[in-house]
Amino acid sequence: MSVQVLSGQLLLGLINGAFYALLSLGLAVIFGVLGIINFAHGAFYMVGAFAAWGLATYLDIGYWPALVLVPLALGLAGMGVERLMLKRLAGLDPLYGLLATFGLALVLEGTFRQVYGSSGQPYPVPEALQGGVNLGFMFLPLYRGWVVAASIVVCLATWLAIERTALGARLRAATERPDMAQALGLNVPLLVTVTFGVAVALAAFAGVMAAPVYQANPLMGSNLIIVVFAVVVIGGMGSLSGAILSGYGLGLAEGLTKVFYPPAANIVVFVIMALVLLVRPAGLFGRVN
Template sequence: MFELLGIPPQALFGQLLLGLINGSFYALLSLGLAVIFGLLNIINFSHGAQYMMGAFVAWMLMTYAGINYWWALLLVPIIVGASGVVIERLMISRLYHLDHLYGLLLTFGLALIIQGLFRNRFGVSGLPYAIPAELTGAQNLGFMFLPNYRGWVVVASVVVCFGTWFAIERTRLGACLRAATENPTLVGAFGINVPRMITLTYGFGVGLAAFAGVLAAPIYSVNPNMGADLIIVVFAVVVIGGMGSILGAIVTGFGLGIVEGLTKVFYPEGSAVVIFVIMALVLLVKPAGLFGRTA
């Protein structure tokens, strides 16, 4: 059995895998934040709560309607995304003429309401959500065991992240979206319904959060607080990456997950704060963020 810097390889690869999984969630969530920020210019503070909603809706579909994981993966983003559309139409759309900070405050309030409601209904102890039968078990990779479900989480989030990247950077719809980010008035003059595009973009971003929630449900227990602390880490990820680029959000998300995993191996005490320390360093060296453009 060989050892790497005094660390047994099982521990090293195990933590790397955990890091990669956390990174998948950072990437999906910061991607959603970046997409929403790009067009709406607001930071969606309720993103963590909507991720939590994703996990809960999947649990409810399973428990009350017997709808399995695979259908949940498809349905939950649509359901939660639709709730996002309603929120955008009723509330957020009234704030576009104001300072962007009001959007942050509004979505913070929404996060409190959503989390409070779920805590009232389900308590704070986690609810179990079974791994789908097709993905139980593990693969022996020689140097470590890879649980199938965890492998699936990484693959699924990579596919969804790059799908989103492709849709935004390489398709006609994405071109309209990027144009509207630069100059909404002009794009509106070309006959494109910009307000509707904004609404659907918010719905899509929220849907991404919900998708991440469904992916997370079998790994972490489904509980009302699961998004609350996570979203703050994701904010740090977003500050590090800079929200100017979709690809930047994805790469930073995965990268920081891995860095966090490695920290757990070599300096466990620092693993909770390593991302914040990196944020401080990035602010010192490149304040606009690794992939950001200076405004």
């Protein structure tokens, strides 16, 4: 096998991994403060891709502004979802949060399917990132390199903001013991709402970045979110770095599988999940829940 094929598939794997990492990071952050799994996270990613496509198609607003505007707008919408829907489920079995966000995912996906059908809407690669460079051992399309680099930077920045800043310390305190954090004067309800919004914004950011790679497709979210669930089961949600690393790692594993045994590529993450459950039920980075 040639180096080109191997490195090409590994790059594709890293791109998948970039989206897994952004989404599983968001899921882990939401799980930390709300104790629920946001099934609609994939739908927000899909809406992010469509929003970028819509801005370009109807308003002639290009990729770079969309990369800022779409996460902002969807982040605000996410805060609305938290206030209107999830807040009412506080104190109930967290399974209700999963079911409510599942319903929201169906609503979003069903609506977009009704309007746009099941086929994708093509979205162009931004001009500045068209073409590619020859690295000697492989040809690197610029846009793909950008997706991997941008997602690593965003994941790292999010991790640093949570683990190393004063605001992040508040978030960690609210994650660990919300009642105590609030008794010390922190506005925990507001913190939870904003955190949910930021996590949704991460999903929307991933969606905008995905549009030129996968097109905007109503089904892209649910296909992705189930794999991300497996990623989260593998990594455990106790550690944010674990969520990020599992995302990239499993993307790479998928890429490698495509090289060596293509038919298993779309189940390899689930197979790894089954193996992890057998060997280390708490997940690779997780504490026993």
